[in-house]
Amino acid sequence: ATANIVALTGTSTNGRRIDEIQVRAASSSITATTAAQVVGIWAWDGTTAYLIDEFIVTALAPSTTAVAFTISKTYTTLVLPAEYKLYMSTTVTTTASTTALTVHVYGGDY
Numbered sequence: 001a002t003a004n005i006v007a008l009t010g011t012s013t014n015g016r017r018i019d020e021i022q023v024r025a026a027s028s029s030i031t032a033t034t035a036a037q038v039v040g041i042w043a044w045d046g047t048t049a050y051l052i053d054e055f056i057v058t059a060l061a062p063s064t065t066a067v068a069f070t071i072s073k074t075y076t077t078l079v080l081p082a083e084y085k086l087y088m089s090t091t092v093t094t095t096a097s098t099t100a101l102t103v104h105v106y107g108g109d110y
Contacts, residue, residue, distance in 0.1 A: 014110040022072035037092035
């Protein structure tokens, strides 16, 4: 569903190097359990989307003594060609008040 797909980057003129992608729980409640799901990372060339990676999000109940869910992956060869965009999708619709996620992309343009 389009409600579960979000653009992570815009296009670049000369291409973009991706060094790291991080998925974090971002609930407005400190004790909201993360929804178990899969986050897909997609490269889109303007016509077709290609699944390039997946993150497994586990159900985790944070508290005053347990940190919220976080996972990250480091890349050494992930380069998006010029005019490509990076998207993410989720298999479970999340909400800000309970099971929201944030996805951060680190890298740079050429």
